Amino acid sequence: MGSVVHGMAQPVGYLLLGKALDAFGSHIDNKDGIVHALKKVVPYVWYMAIATFPAGILEIGCWMYASERQTTRIRLEFLRSVLRQEIGAFDTELSSGKVIAGISTHMSVIQDAIGEKLEHFLSCFATFFSGVSIAFICSWEVSLVTLFVVPLILLIGATYTKKMNAISAAKMIYLSEATTVVEQTISHIKTVFAFVGEDRAIKSFSDCMDKQSVISRGEALIKGVGTGMFQAVTNSSWALIIWIGAIVVTAGRSSGGHVIAAVMSILFGAISITYAAPDMQVFNQAKAAGNEVFKVIRRQPTISNASGGIVLKEIEGNIDIRNIHFSYPSREDKVILQGFTLSIPAGKTVALVGSSGCGKSTVISLVARFYDPSKGVILIDNHNIRDLDLKCLRQNNGAVSQEPSLFAGTIKDNLKVGNLDADDQQIENAAMMENAHNFISQLPDKYSTEVGQRGFQLSGGQKQRIAIARAVLKNPPILLLDEATSALDSQSEKLVQKALEKAMQGRTVILIAHRLSTIVNADEIAVVENGQVRETGTHSTLLDTSKFYNNLFNMQNISVVCDERVLSEKGTEIEESLREDPEQEEHKKRLEAVHFFRIWFGLRRTELVKIAIGSIAADFSGISKPVFGFFIINMQSGNWLLSLVSHILQHYYFGVVGEKAMTNLRKALNLRFCPWFSPPPPRASPGTQVAAC
Numbered sequence: 001m002g003s004v005v006h007g008m009a010q011p012v013g014y015l016l017l018g019k020a021l022d023a024f025g026s027h028i029d030n031k032d033g034i035v036h037a038l039k040k041v042v043p044y045v046w047y048m049a050i051a052t053f054p055a056g057i058l059e060i061g062c063w064m065y066a067s068e069r070q071t072t073r074i075r076l077e078f079l080r081s082v083l084r085q086e087i088g089a090f091d092t093e094l095s096s097g098k099v100i101a102g103i104s105t106h107m108s109v110i111q112d113a114i115g116e117k118l119e120h121f122l123s124c125f126a127t128f129f130s131g132v133s134i135a136f137i138c139s140w141e142v143s144l145v146t147l148f149v150v151p152l153i154l155l156i157g158a159t160y161t162k163k164m165n166a167i168s169a170a171k172m173i174y175l176s177e178a179t180t181v182v183e184q185t186i187s188h189i190k191t192v193f194a195f196v197g198e199d200r201a202i203k204s205f206s207d208c209m210d211k212q213s214v215i216s217r218g219e220a221l222i223k224g225v226g227t228g229m230f231q232a233v234t235n236s237s238w239a240l241i242i243w244i245g246a247i248v249v250t251a252g253r254s255s256g257g258h259v260i261a262a263v264m265s266i267l268f269g270a271i272s273i274t275y276a277a278p279d280m281q282v283f284n285q286a287k288a289a290g291n292e293v294f295k296v297i298r299r300q301p302t303i304s305n306a307s308g309g310i311v312l313k314e315i316e317g318n319i320d321i322r323n324i325h326f327s328y329p330s331r332e333d334k335v336i337l338q339g340f341t342l343s344i345p346a347g348k349t350v351a352l353v354g355s356s357g358c359g360k361s362t363v364i365s366l367v368a369r370f371y372d373p374s375k376g377v378i379l380i381d382n383h384n385i386r387d388l389d390l391k392c393l394r395q396n397n398g399a400v401s402q403e404p405s406l407f408a409g410t411i412k413d414n415l416k417v418g419n420l421d422a423d424d425q426q427i428e429n430a431a432m433m434e435n436a437h438n439f440i441s442q443l444p445d446k447y448s449t450e451v452g453q454r455g456f457q458l459s460g461g462q463k464q465r466i467a468i469a470r471a472v473l474k475n476p477p478i479l480l481l482d483e484a485t486s487a488l489d490s491q492s493e494k495l496v497q498k499a500l501e502k503a504m505q506g507r508t509v510i511l512i513a514h515r516l517s518t519i520v521n522a523d524e525i526a527v528v529e530n531g532q533v534r535e536t537g538t539h540s541t542l543l544d545t546s547k548f549y550n551n552l553f554n555m556q557n558i559s560v561v562c563d564e565r566v567l568s569e570k571g572t573e574i575e576e577s578l579r580e581d582p583e584q585e586e587h588k589k590r591l592e593a594v595h596f597f598r599i600w601f602g603l604r605r606t607e608l609v610k611i612a613i614g615s616i617a618a619d620f621s622g623i624s625k626p627v628f629g630f631f632i633i634n635m636q637s638g639n640w641l642l643s644l645v646s647h648i649l650q651h652y653y654f655g656v657v658g659e660k661a662m663t664n665l666r667k668a669l670n671l672r673f674c675p676w677f678s679p680p681p682p683r684a685s686p687g688t689q690v691a692a693c
């Protein structure tokens with residue numbers, strides 16, 4: 001309502017202006033008559049002024065509030081849906097770039113469209129419709145002329161919208177691809193630096209940007225032609241309307257004030273439609289963004305924790321894996337497990353050994369039901385895990401993976417992931433048990449030390465010990481240990497191994513380790529080959545019966561793994577790196593300024609020429625309106641052409657240069673500055689910050 005009232009205010013104002021002009025024109029030699037006639041008009045001007053004030057508040061306030069609330073809800077739904085999906089979806093449809101673009105870039109576009117732009121669009125259309133209505137009331141002859149103009153404007157609008165729609169969708173795809181590149185690079189930044197992959201990363205990013213640039217050039221041209229044609233058509237129609245108005249007044253069929261009110265209402269109604277045209281572009285972008293977002297929201301996961309299932313009060317831990325066949329959704333043609341069968345009685349430890357890539361970790365993923373096998377069943381305490389409540393199943397599993405994943409936050413936050421209700425004493429006990437307490441105590445803020453993105457500021461061994469302590473804190477009946485001690489040095493491994501053995505007591509454990517020292521005490525060892533269990537037995541029996549195991553044992557006896565790390569040194573390194581250097585701060589500020597200028601001065605001479613042409617064209621398109629107002633009819637023949645050409649040049653050149661500047665900005669935020677990714681630990685991923693640009 002606020003938008004409609006606000007939009008109507010303009011034509012109503014012209015109606016009142018017309019009435020005021022008539023008050024002067026009809027009583028040209030009679031001052032009292034003018035005052036008397038004006039007294040009838042002025043109160044309505046006041047009423048209008050009073051009505052537009054709350055309308056303005058309602059318009060801006062309500063739209064902003066509603067759009068904020070809606071996008072917050074959509075964002076939440078999006079995140080809920082993402083977290084509801086099965087792991088396989090992340091291997092295929094839900095790349096991290098897509099998810100990040102969905103929750104940041106796409107949502108901003110949607111918020112803009114359903115807030116500010118919709119409000120503006122409604123207001124413009126209210127101006128147009130009320131303008132046409134007032135014009136018909138004031139002078140039907142003048143109004144009829146608009147019937148010829150409006151379809152033309154709508155035709156241009158429809159064509160423009162269709163073209164921009166296609167362009168927006170294509171741009172979204174490339175933006176998503178570019179976001180994925182940045183996300184991948186930032187999340188593996190050390191590897192990128194180690195392999196001197198910065199240039200390759202920038203090249204992949206530039207390729208996406210170049211594709212987007214080509215599309216943007218087309219977009220700028222279409223925008224220029226569309227807006228220019230809008231202006232040209234409205235300018236030409238103004239001339240026609242004014243000409244008809246002059247005839248009507250001369251013939252005495254309407255007063256001059258009414259004709260002026262009709263002309264102004266129609267003219268500015270038509271202009272308001274042209275102002276609404278760019279909103280259509282945002283609606284198109286929002287439509288494309290909404291499609292992407294709602295595709296994710298509506299996606300039904302194949303494995304869902306919302307589908308209910310049996311909640312077991314207590315799990316003993318008998319695991320029975322029967323004739324499992326499995327291939328990953330992203331590579332369905334490659335069969336990983338083919339008839340894998342293994343029984344693990346409650347409280348026992350079974351170790352899996354086999355060559356790299358034979359499917360050991362896959363078995364653990366299936367027991368945790370990250371994926372479902374295509375054939376065969378996995379039973380826990382004689383219940384098919386497909387029938388169990390997913391949350392119940394996972395709450396009773398404690399997993400430590402090959403790559404311990406820590407979250408940005410403190411060490412305590414990370415340990416509490418295992419048990420949110422754990423108190424400080426329980427946390428410390430778990431850390432002590434896993435030989436993590438010592439190194440934590442040496443850190444600057446002890447348990448409150450920030451670990452950085454993905455535990456960036458800790459060594460691999462430290463991360464692994466925190467991950468083990470986290471699993472122990474969860475106290476589950478089933479432990480899934482996938483190379484849980486692979487990143488530890490030999491000394492720490494021995495200590496953690498002892499602690500792990502203690503933690504494994506009374507639990508069912510599936511253990512994967514390449515170092516045989518870790519598995520010699522397992523109750524049973526299964527040798528996995530080509531996705532099947534080939535042999536089983538204890539360490540001593542397998543030494544006699546399994547050629548593979550025997551070879552492995554002999555090989556490990558001659559190769560001494562040396563992975564000495566001085567833990568206290570690492571602690572000191574972190575302390576050093578956490579300290580802020582004032583000179584660095586100053587340098588950082590200077591760098592920021594340099595980056596800003598790089599965006600513009602990175603533009604070459606051709607771009608500067610384009611900026612100059614675009615600016616001159618923008619000046620002309622701005623000048624065309626007051627010039628038209630001054631020469632109202634005489635200039636029309638030239639004015640539409642001026643308007644068309646200036647709009648095309650303005651939008652095209654600024655579009656092209658704007659895209660180039662954005663590319664420069666993205667490149668300026670390049671990956672060359674290693675310290676940029678280090679402390680102080682950012683809460684929001686830098687990848688997200690770069691991509692959000």
Ligand SMILES: Nc1ncnc2c1ncn2[C@@H]1O[C@H](COP(=O)(O)OP(=O)(O)OP(=O)(O)O)[C@@H](O)[C@H]1O
Nearest residue numbers: 091328330331336355356357358359360361362363
């Ligand atoms: N998410 C995935 N999508 C597609 N293929 C995958 C995925 N994860 C693993 N694979 C493939 O499945 C096969 C088995 O992987 P798995 O991680 O189970 O092996 P593994 O025996 O644990 O190896 P390693 O001892 O080296 O850890 C490998 O060929 C691997 O490339």
